[in-house]
Every structure is written in C-alpha cells, then in structure tokens.
Amino acid sequence: MKFQRPLYLLFSSLPPSHSSHPFISLSLSLSLRLCVFMAPSFESPQQPEGEIASDNNTHDEVLQKSRVTVVGSGNWGSVAAKLIASNTLKLTSFHDEVRMWVFEETLPSGEKLSEVINRANENVKYLPGIKLGKNVVADPDLENAVRDASMLVFVTPHQFMEGICKRLVGKIREDAKAISLIKGMEVKMEGPCMISTLISEQLGINCCVLMGANIANEIAVEKFSEATVGYRQDREIAEKWVRLFCTPYFIVSAVQDVEGVELCGTLKNVVAIAAGFVDGLEMGNNTKAAIMRIGLREMKAFSKLLFSSVKDSTFFESCGVADLITTCLGGRNRKCAEAFAKYGGKRSFRRA
Ligand SMILES: NC(=O)C1=CN([C@@H]2O[C@H](COP(=O)(O)OP(=O)(O)OC[C@H]3O[C@@H](n4cnc5c(N)ncnc54)[C@H](O)[C@@H]3O)[C@@H](O)[C@H]2O)C=CC1
Ligand SMILES: O=C(CO)COP(=O)(O)O
Incomplete structure (x- = not known):
C-alpha cells in the first residue's frame, strides 16, 4: 500500500489543465478513492501539512530546537535549502533560520554572490528565478556557518568534500548529525571511499544519505518527486531527516542501507554517461533502454561486491531505478556525454 499516497499527491498537485484530461481525472478519482479506503495502512512518512500537527516532536525536542546548516549552495544545494527552509518555518523542533554556506564568488557585476543571495533571496548564479525563503541566510564563512548547527546537510560536488571536512575538524558541535546529498565517491589508492564514510570518519559524527530521482531544477518549481534516505542503525535520526525534507511535492522514505542508497546515487552517473553516448551516436531508444537495464544490473x-550488506530492494527505491531513469533522460551527465559523442570526441566534457 506504499504507492497510493504518493500517487494521490502526484495527481492532486497537477494544475487544473492537466487534471481535467479524461484519463488523468479517472486516475485521480480512483487514487483518491483508494487513498481514503487505504489511509490507515499507508507506509509513507508523515507530511508536514500543518503548523504543529505534522511535527512528531517530543517535549525535549521542542526545548532543544535543531539548527540546520546546508554546506553547499550550487543548483541542488540551493533547492535543498529552499525545501528545508519551508519546513523549518512549520516544524517546531527546528529553528526557523537555515544557514547556507556559500563558496564565495565574485559575479560579473563585481558583487559577492553571498551578498546578492541575502539581498535578493535568490541564488542568481546557480538557481536563478527561484526565491529561497527569507529564512535562508547565506554565509561565506564556513566555520561561522556550522558553528551552532546540530544538523549538517552536505551538498557540494564530491571532490571538495575532503578539504571541507579537514577545515571542519574541531569546529562543529559534538552532537551534530550529518546527511550527504552528494552523488559521487572518492577513489583512493586503498580503494573507493563513500562520501558519508569520509564525513563520519573525519568528523566523528553520524552521517545518513539522501538520494533519489531529483533533478534540482524540477524540484525548485515544486514538481512532484520522491527521494530515499539511507541510514545505518539509528531509525530515529533518519525519521528526523525525513521530517526535515518531506513536503507534499517531495516525498521521502527511509531505508536501512546507507551504502546501497549512496552507491545507487553514485553509480547511476556512469550509466547516464553511457546513455548520453547512445543519444549522441543516435543509436535509438531500444539501445538506451538496454543500457539502462544492463546498467542497473551492473550497479547492483x-x-x-563493495558491500555485501547492500539490499536488492534498495534498487527499487527512488534512489535506484527512478534516479537511473531520470538521469539517463534529463541529467547533466547524460547531456555532456551526448555532446561529446556528437562531436566525435573532439570536444572536451568541459566545452560540451
Ligand atoms: N543538480 C542536481 O540536479 C543534483 C545534484 N546532486 C548532487 O549534488 C552535489 C552538488 O551539486 P550541485 O548543488 O548541483 O552543484 P553545482 O554543480 O550546481 O555547483 C557547483 C558548486 O560547487 C561550488 N564550488 C566551486 N568550487 C568550489 C571549491 N573549491 N570548494 C567548494 N565548493 C566549490 C560552487 O560554488 C557551486 O556551489 C553533487 O554531488 C551532485 O551530484 C544530486 C541531485 C541532483
Ligand atoms: O542526480 C541527479 C538527478 O537525480 C542529477 O544528475 P546530473 O548531475 O547528471 O544532472
């Protein structure tokens, strides 16, 4: 019964022009009826629908509000800050303000990116045209941005994480919890190192992951999508992350398989590059479907091979097959590979 609620939400979030289509309105009415019928058995997490009603916080949590800092402010980082900021305003267990660490850049206008974000409430470089929420505060000082945070959301390109972690040692709260939205891994001489492991080991804190079919620009305009939180042991922490991220258009569920979720988010990028080559060489949809099917099998x-604990079921969550599909259809990795193949490999990935 896990699917009816998201299905209902998907259709109920459609604009009137879509929901008036005969097929969609039939599906909508069936979903609604199923929804009402099946309501008590939904497995999907609580939605933040109201001021306090949606916040399953305990008395202690209310007394100790969690402060959230987003480390990273690119395309997905900015959307994550927007999502979180809409929830911290509603949920009493979180401070309203969301800090967002900005890797400072000078814009062509000569202004600093962080100053423009705070003035315009918009990341004009990485997410133009989208208001982040007045409670998002951009901070170019990494140490200051994380100082009082008890919940750290890491969302930078993976290659910067080792340096960031080194800078954060001894600078964060001892009881801080982390989540990584980063799709990638460090490949060292000793072997691959997952980013959540890097964070946990270098900073000595618990680190969950959040991955899924999440093209940032679509979530920015509140189009429906799902995501998966992967956690190691502590279900309560995972549920807190779910509450922080879940909105009616962004449905999050948690699975106890941190490595499986993170590897899905990482390895699907390799398959997406192959899918881009197929597009660039105009090999057709059947070939692309074959690449995706075989790719999924190889991902698993x-x-x-890396972690025998990885669960088969994880590949059927949003982080698995759904992210593979969306990235092979609309991701940046696919786009770069398509352009590369189109120009016979004579264009670098950077120029593509
Ligand atoms: N964009 C998307 O649709 C999605 C991205 N992701 C993942 O999120 C992570 C972050 O990606 P985006 O937010 O899209 O970033 P982005 O690719 O839009 O932007 C790059 C970011 O890196 C920063 N940066 C540049 N040089 C830096 C340095 N030396 N140190 C630290 N930061 C530096 C830039 O200021 C900018 O914030 C990646 O792992 C990506 O795979 C995951 C899901 C969706
Ligand atoms: O991870 C993504 C969607 O879930 C985005 O993928 P790209 O980085 O290829 O755009």
Missing part, C-alpha cells in the same frame, strides 16, 4: 553487482 558492483555495489554488492
């Missing part, structure tokens, strides 16, 4: 085999 590779993941299990």
Whole structure:
C-alpha cells in the first residue's frame, strides 16, 4: 500500500489543465478513492501539512530546537535549502533560520554572490528565478556557518568534500548529525571511499544519505518527486531527516542501507554517461533502454561486491531505478556525454 499516497499527491498537485484530461481525472478519482479506503495502512512518512500537527516532536525536542546548516549552495544545494527552509518555518523542533554556506564568488557585476543571495533571496548564479525563503541566510564563512548547527546537510560536488571536512575538524558541535546529498565517491589508492564514510570518519559524527530521482531544477518549481534516505542503525535520526525534507511535492522514505542508497546515487552517473553516448551516436531508444537495464544490473553487482550488506530492494527505491531513469533522460551527465559523442570526441566534457 506504499504507492497510493504518493500517487494521490502526484495527481492532486497537477494544475487544473492537466487534471481535467479524461484519463488523468479517472486516475485521480480512483487514487483518491483508494487513498481514503487505504489511509490507515499507508507506509509513507508523515507530511508536514500543518503548523504543529505534522511535527512528531517530543517535549525535549521542542526545548532543544535543531539548527540546520546546508554546506553547499550550487543548483541542488540551493533547492535543498529552499525545501528545508519551508519546513523549518512549520516544524517546531527546528529553528526557523537555515544557514547556507556559500563558496564565495565574485559575479560579473563585481558583487559577492553571498551578498546578492541575502539581498535578493535568490541564488542568481546557480538557481536563478527561484526565491529561497527569507529564512535562508547565506554565509561565506564556513566555520561561522556550522558553528551552532546540530544538523549538517552536505551538498557540494564530491571532490571538495575532503578539504571541507579537514577545515571542519574541531569546529562543529559534538552532537551534530550529518546527511550527504552528494552523488559521487572518492577513489583512493586503498580503494573507493563513500562520501558519508569520509564525513563520519573525519568528523566523528553520524552521517545518513539522501538520494533519489531529483533533478534540482524540477524540484525548485515544486514538481512532484520522491527521494530515499539511507541510514545505518539509528531509525530515529533518519525519521528526523525525513521530517526535515518531506513536503507534499517531495516525498521521502527511509531505508536501512546507507551504502546501497549512496552507491545507487553514485553509480547511476556512469550509466547516464553511457546513455548520453547512445543519444549522441543516435543509436535509438531500444539501445538506451538496454543500457539502462544492463546498467542497473551492473550497479547492483558492483555495489554488492563493495558491500555485501547492500539490499536488492534498495534498487527499487527512488534512489535506484527512478534516479537511473531520470538521469539517463534529463541529467547533466547524460547531456555532456551526448555532446561529446556528437562531436566525435573532439570536444572536451568541459566545452560540451
Ligand atoms: N543538480 C542536481 O540536479 C543534483 C545534484 N546532486 C548532487 O549534488 C552535489 C552538488 O551539486 P550541485 O548543488 O548541483 O552543484 P553545482 O554543480 O550546481 O555547483 C557547483 C558548486 O560547487 C561550488 N564550488 C566551486 N568550487 C568550489 C571549491 N573549491 N570548494 C567548494 N565548493 C566549490 C560552487 O560554488 C557551486 O556551489 C553533487 O554531488 C551532485 O551530484 C544530486 C541531485 C541532483
Ligand atoms: O542526480 C541527479 C538527478 O537525480 C542529477 O544528475 P546530473 O548531475 O547528471 O544532472
């Protein structure tokens, strides 16, 4: 019964022009009826629908509000800050303000990016045209941005994380909890290192992951999508992350398989590059579907080779097959590979 609620939400979030289509309105009415019928057995997490009603916080949590800092402010980082900021305003267990660490840049106008974000409430470089929420505060000082935070959301390109972690040692709260939205891994001489492991080991804190079919620009305009939180042992922490991220258009569920979720988010990028080559060489949809099917099978085999604990079921969550599909259809990795193949490999990925 896990699917009816998201299905209902998907259709109920459609604009009137879509929901008036005969097929969609039939599906909508069936979903609504199923929804009402099945309501008590929904497995999907609580939605933040009202001021306090949606916040399953305990008395202690209310007394100790969690402060959230987003480390990263690119395309997905900015959207994550927007999502979180809409929830911290509603949920009493979180401070309203969301700090967002900005890797400072000078814009062509000569202004500093962080100053423009705070003035315009918009990341004009990485997410133009979208208001982040007045409670998002951009901060170019990494140490200051994380100082009082008890919940740290890491969302930078993976290659910067080792340096960021080194700078954060001894600078964060001892009881801080982390989540990584980063799709990638460090490949060292000793072997691959997951980013959540890097964070946990270098900073000595618990680190969950959030991955899924999440093209940032779509979520920015509140189009429906799902995501998966992967956690190691502590279900309560995972549920807190779910509450922080969940909105009616962004449905999050938690699975106890941190490596499986993170490997899905990482390895699907390799398959998306292959899918881009197929597009660039105009090999057709059947070939692309084959790449995706075989790619998914290889993702699973590779993941299990690295971590025998990885669960088969994880590949059927949003972080698995759904992210693979969306990235092979609309992701930036696919786009770069398509352009590269189109120009016979004579264009670098950077120029593509
Ligand atoms: N954009 C998307 O649709 C999605 C992205 N992701 C993942 O999120 C992570 C972050 O990606 P985006 O937010 O899209 O970033 P982005 O690719 O839009 O922007 C790059 C970011 O890196 C920063 N940066 C540049 N040089 C830096 C340095 N030396 N140190 C630290 N930061 C530096 C830039 O200021 C900018 O904030 C990646 O791992 C990506 O795979 C995951 C889901 C969706
Ligand atoms: O991870 C993504 C969607 O879930 C985005 O993928 P790209 O980085 O290829 O755009």
